[in-house]
Amino acid sequence: MKPRPKVLVVDDEPDYLRIAARIAAKAGCFVITAPAALEGVRLASSEKPDMILLDVGLPDISGFEAARRIRRDPALARVPIIFFTVRSEVDMVSEGLGLGAAGYVLKPFDPDELLRRIKAAVSPA
Amino acid sequence: MKPVVHCVTADAAVAAFVRAALKGLVLKFYPSAGKLLRAWKGAGLAVIDAGLPDMGGGDLVAVLRGAPATAASLLVLTGAGAYSPAAAAACFDSGADEYFSFPPDPALFRARLLNLLARGARPARPAKPAEYAFGRLRVSPEARTASVGGAALKLTALEFDLLLYFLRNQGRVVSRSVLLEQVWRQDSPAGARAVDKRIEALRRRLGRSFGAKIRTVFGLGYIFKL
Numbered sequence: 001m002k003p004r005p006k007v008l009v010v011d012d013e014p015d016y017l018r019i020a021a022r023i024a025a026k027a028g029c030f031v032i033t034a035p036a037a038l039e040g041v042r043l044a045s046s047e048k049p050d051m052i053l054l055d056v057g058l059p060d061i062s063g064f065e066a067a068r069r070i071r072r073d074p075a076l077a078r079v080p081i082i083f084f085t086v087r088s089e090v091d092m093v094s095e096g097l098g099l100g101a102a103g104y105v106l107k108p109f110d111p112d113e114l115l116r117r118i119k120a121a122v123s124p125a
Numbered sequence: 126m127k128p129v130v131h132c133v134t135a136d137a138a139v140a141a142f143v144r145a146a147l148k149g150l151v152l153k154f155y156p157s158a159g160k161l162l163r164a165w166k167g168a169g170l171a172v173i174d175a176g177l178p179d180m181g182g183g184d185l186v187a188v189l190r191g192a193p194a195t196a197a198s199l200l201v202l203t204g205a206g207a208y209s210p211a212a213a214a215a216c217f218d219s220g221a222d223e224y225f226s227f228p229p230d231p232a233l234f235r236a237r238l239l240n241l242l243a244r245g246a247r248p249a250r251p252a253k254p255a256e257y258a259f260g261r262l263r264v265s266p267e268a269r270t271a272s273v274g275g276a277a278l279k280l281t282a283l284e285f286d287l288l289l290y291f292l293r294n295q296g297r298v299v300s301r302s303v304l305l306e307q308v309w310r311q312d313s314p315a316g317a318r319a320v321d322k323r324i325e326a327l328r329r330r331l332g333r334s335f336g337a338k339i340r341t342v343f344g345l346g347y348i349f350k351l
Contacts, residue, residue, distance in 0.1 A: 015300030019345045088184075090162050090192045097159030097179055104158070106184040108297040110215075111348075113181050120178075 004030045005122035008049040010040035010066065011084070012058050016107065020053050020084060023111055027118040037066040044070045049079065051121045056085035056096065067099050080121040084109070127151045128242055131197075133161040133185070134174035139202060139227060143172055146231040147238065158185045167194030170242055174227075175203035175216075183216045190220025198222040198241040202229070211296055211351055214259070218293060257292050259351050262335050264292060273332055283308070284327045291339060291349035300346035 007029040011017040014035070021031045032047055034040035037058040044052060052070065056063035063083060070076050080102035087093070088106055096104050103117045132143045133155040140154055155161040158180035161171070171189065175182025182201050189195050200223040201216045208226040216224050223237055257264040261274040269285055271278045280288065286308045290299070299307075301317040309319075324347060328336035339349050 013300075013302065015302050015346065019298055019300065022345070088188050088191055090165055090188060090194075093180075093188050094159065094162040094165075097157070097162065101159075101179065103178075104180050104184070106181075106187060108294045108299045108303060110181070110183075110296045111298050 004028060005050040006030045006032065006047060007051045007053060007118065007122065008032050008034065008040065008044055008047065009053045010034045010037060010058070010063070011053075011055040012036055013055070016055070016084070019111070020114070023114050024053065024118050027115055027122065029118065029122060037061045037063060041066050041069045044076055044079075045073050048075055051102075051118065052079060052081045053084050053118070054081055056083055056087050056092070064095060064099060067096075067101070071100075082117055082121060084114075129153055129169040130172060130238070130242075131155065131161060131164075131169060132172040132174075133158060133177065134172075134202075135178050136174055136176065139174050142228050142231070146235050158188075161185075162188070165189065165192070165194075167192060167196055170198045170200065170238065172200045172202060172238075173221075175201055175207060175212075183212070183219050183221075186216055186221045187219040198244075200225065200238065200241070202227045214351070215296055218257075218295075259292075259335075262331075264288060273335060278330050280327070280330055283323060284330065287323060287327055288331075291347075295349045295351060298342055298345055298348050303346070 007024040009017060009020045009024060009031060011020060012035050017033055017035065021033055024031045032043060032049065034043050037060050054063045054067060063085065067081050082103040082105060083096045083101050084105050084107065086107045093104055102121045105114055105117060129151045130147060131153050132140065134140050135156050144152065158177050173182050173185055177185065182203060186199050186201060189199060199221050201221045202225050203212065205226050213224045222241055225234060255267065264271045266289055271280060271285065271288060290308050301320045304320050324339060328339055338351055339347055342348050
C-alpha cells in the first residue's frame with residue numbers, strides 16, 4: 001500500500017492552521033504543522049513533505065521567502081506549494097505564482113475548493 | 126485600437142470554443158492565472174475559466190477586480206458539472222460581469238461579450254453590489270437595511286455587519302477569531318463566546334429558513350451557504 005502523502009501546513013493563525021490541517025487530513029494526508037515560517041522551513045527540511053500549504057503573512061519571514069528557502073533544498077526543489085492567504089493584490093499573487101506555486105487560495109476560503117487543490121497537488125494526474 | 130480579449134484557460138476545448146465564437150476579435154490566451162496576472166494591464170475584457178490549475182475562478186475575479194487599474198469586464202466560464210447558483214453568486218459578488226456554464230451557446234456568448242465591449246472601458250468600480258438578493262432575503266449595504274419577504278429585519282449595527290460579512294464570504298469557512306478581527310474590528314476583550322451569542326441572535330432574527338443557512342462547523346467556526 002502506498003504511504004499516505006505527507007502535508008506540511010504553515011500558518012500563524014491557530015484557527016486557519018486547524019481548519020487547513022483538518023481538510024488535508026480529509027484529503028487522506030498525514031499532516032504536520034508549524035505556526036511560523038522559520039519553523040516551517042526547518043520542518044520541511046527534516047520531514048520532506050509531499051506538499052506544503054503556506055500562509056504568506058507570517059510573523060518572522062514572509063511565506064514567499066520561506067518558499068524560496070525551502071526550494072533551495074534539492075530534495076524539495078519541486079515540492080508543490082499552495083499559498084493560502086488574505087493577500088489579494090495582483091503583484092502579490094503574481095509573485096507567489098511566479099515562485100512556481102501549485103496554487104493560490106484566498107482566505108476566507110471554500111473548504112471544497114481547498115480540498116480539491118490539495119488532492120490535485122498530492123496526486124498529480 | 127481594438128480592445129483585447131484576454132482568455133485564461135488550461136483547457137484546449139475552452140480555448141477552441143472561445144477562438145471560434147470570438148472570430149475577428151483580438152484574442153490573447155494564457156494557460157494559468159499566474160501568466161495572466163503577470164501581463165495584466167487592466168484594459169479590455171477577460172474570459173476566465175473557473176477550473177484553472179493554479180487558482181479558483183472566483184478568487185481570480187476578486188484579485189483582478191480589486192486592482193485599481195482594472196477597467197475590464199470579467200466573464201467567467203465554468204465546467205457544466207461545477208455550476209451552481211451559489212458559485213455563480215459568489216463570482217458576481219467578487220466582481221464578475223457575466224457567468225456562463227460551459228459550453229454556452231456560441232452566438233449568445235458572442236453577443237453578450239460584444240455588448241460588454243461596446244459599453245467600453247469604464248473606471249474601476251468597487252466589487253460590492255448595491256443590493257444582495259437571495260430569494261426573499263434582501264440586504265442593502267448602503268442603506269444598511271435587510272428584509273425577508275418584504276418585512277424589515279431589526280438588526281443591531283454589529284448583527285448587520287456580521288450578516289454582510291457572511292454574504293460577502295458565502296461558502297467559505299470563517300473562524301471566530303477572523304470574525305472578531307473583521308467584524309468587531311478590534312482585538313477586543315470580546316471572546317469566542319461573544320461571537321457565538323451574537324450569531325445565535327442573528328439566526329433568530331433571520332428566521333428559520335435563512336437562520337439555518339449559518340451553519341456551525343464544529344471546532345472551526347461558521348459557514349454561510351445558500
